[in-house]
Amino acid sequence: MAESDPNAEHRRRPRYRGTHPRRFEQKYKELAPDKYPELVEHVRARGMTPAGQHVPILVDEVLAVLAPKPGERGVDCTLGFGGHARAFLERIAPDGALLGLDVDPDELAKTEARLRALGHGPTALFVERTNFAGLGAALGKVGWHDGVDFVLADLGVSSMQIDDPWRGFGFKVDGPLDMRMNPTKGVSAADWLARTSAEELERVLVENSDEPHAQRIALALDDRRPTLATTLDLADAVRGALPSRLEPDDVQQSLRRVFQALRIEVNDEFRVLEALLRQLPSCVRAGGRVAFLTFHSGEDRRVKHALAAGLRDGVWAHVCAEVGRASSEERRANPRAAPAKLRWARRA
Numbered sequence: 001m002a003e004s005d006p007n008a009e010h011r012r013r014p015r016y017r018g019t020h021p022r023r024f025e026q027k028y029k030e031l032a033p034d035k036y037p038e039l040v041e042h043v044r045a046r047g048m049t050p051a052g053q054h055v056p057i058l059v060d061e062v063l064a065v066l067a068p069k070p071g072e073r074g075v076d077c078t079l080g081f082g083g084h085a086r087a088f089l090e091r092i093a094p095d096g097a098l099l100g101l102d103v104d105p106d107e108l109a110k111t112e113a114r115l116r117a118l119g120h121g122p123t124a125l126f127v128e129r130t131n132f133a134g135l136g137a138a139l140g141k142v143g144w145h146d147g148v149d150f151v152l153a154d155l156g157v158s159s160m161q162i163d164d165p166w167r168g169f170g171f172k173v174d175g176p177l178d179m180r181m182n183p184t185k186g187v188s189a190a191d192w193l194a195r196t197s198a199e200e201l202e203r204v205l206v207e208n209s210d211e212p213h214a215q216r217i218a219l220a221l222d223d224r225r226p227t228l229a230t231t232l233d234l235a236d237a238v239r240g241a242l243p244s245r246l247e248p249d250d251v252q253q254s255l256r257r258v259f260q261a262l263r264i265e266v267n268d269e270f271r272v273l274e275a276l277l278r279q280l281p282s283c284v285r286a287g288g289r290v291a292f293l294t295f296h297s298g299e300d301r302r303v304k305h306a307l308a309a310g311l312r313d314g315v316w317a318h319v320c321a322e323v324g325r326a327s328s329e330e331r332r333a334n335p336r337a338a339p340a341k342l343r344w345a346r347r348a
């Protein structure tokens with residue numbers, strides 16, 4: 001038997017009540033998939049996303065519309081956990097190359113390490129920590145001035161970000177009210193709330209997520225906004241602001257919309273999406289393909305209108321007539337796929 005390393009730090013598993021870990025940081029087995037592959041499979045089989053991972057959505061459908069081929073160049077604007085990127089890299093090998101972008105410094109480093117460990121070297125995979133609003137500049141940086149053959153933008157946040165309470169995206173467990181995809185830039189949701197006005201909060205709730213109780217929530221939160229430091233502070237304040245006659249499901253929906261609206265604001269998601277849509281035609285070669293996965297109406301509307309305008313102007317030769325949706329099987333296996341809409345276009 002091998003002797004244990006006397007210098008190795010003895011680590012106890014995280015303590016938790018009961019037989020199963022509930023909190024993200026207690027799920028030490030899910031967070032170490034290489035060591036506990038069966039447990040991770042078991043979590044997936046129950047239709048859940050293992051802690052610290054993201055299950056890629058509509059992969060076959062994205063591959064069908066982007067049709068990456070050996071030797072092609074592509075961009076994954078939202079690298080995330082690298083699920084789509086991995087599929088692209090397999091299709092474009094041996095001579096193709098993929099540029100992966102993401103704003104999240106922590107997850108990007110982990111994902112790059114995972115993809116490199118699969119054998120994707122520096123000529124096959126380029127990784128840039130940048131906002132996709134700077135797609136043109138990122139292409140210039142890797143010398144792809146004549147554009148690429150395919151582009152994917154799988155919008156919003158990843159499961160790793162939502163599930164980690166320290167990132168402050170969710171309202172089920174407590175954590176700092178942050179919500180920045182890049183925590184080193186911009187202002188946190190708590191700071192934004194502290195500085196904003198009731199009118200501005202109402203506008204954000206309406207414009208970003210069509211919250212029907214926007215005015216009521218904005219007014220009720222007015223003198224409490226500067227004290228809302230954690231996700232549960234905000235969730236409790238919103239619950240208290242909603243009409244008492246609401247069913248629990250309606251309360252959950254309002255909470256989801258309030259959190260979504262703030263996340264969109266803090267990360268300036270609509271403005272950066274519009275910037276990407278504006279520069280996309282000049283980043284894609286003739287015959288190149290683009291695809292978007294959107295998760296709510298504000299995103300989907302912007303993508304739909306930009307692609308339709310490009311079709312009228314002759315920028316795109318073909319734009320999808322219908323959105324692609326996850327099959328019932330995929331929704332069962334990964335409920336987070338349910339709201340996803342796939343839109344695509346082919347460059348003239």
Ligand SMILES: C[S@@+](CC[C@H](N)C(=O)[O-])C[C@H]1O[C@@H](n2cnc3c(N)ncnc32)[C@H](O)[C@@H]1O
Binds near residue numbers: 130157158
């Ligand atoms: C839905 S996940 C992508 C998942 C990925 N397709 C996969 O297979 O794992 C979205 C990712 O995009 C990143 N992101 C969101 N907005 C971005 C932006 N404007 N620029 C660059 N990355 C962005 C997030 O940090 C997150 O990692």
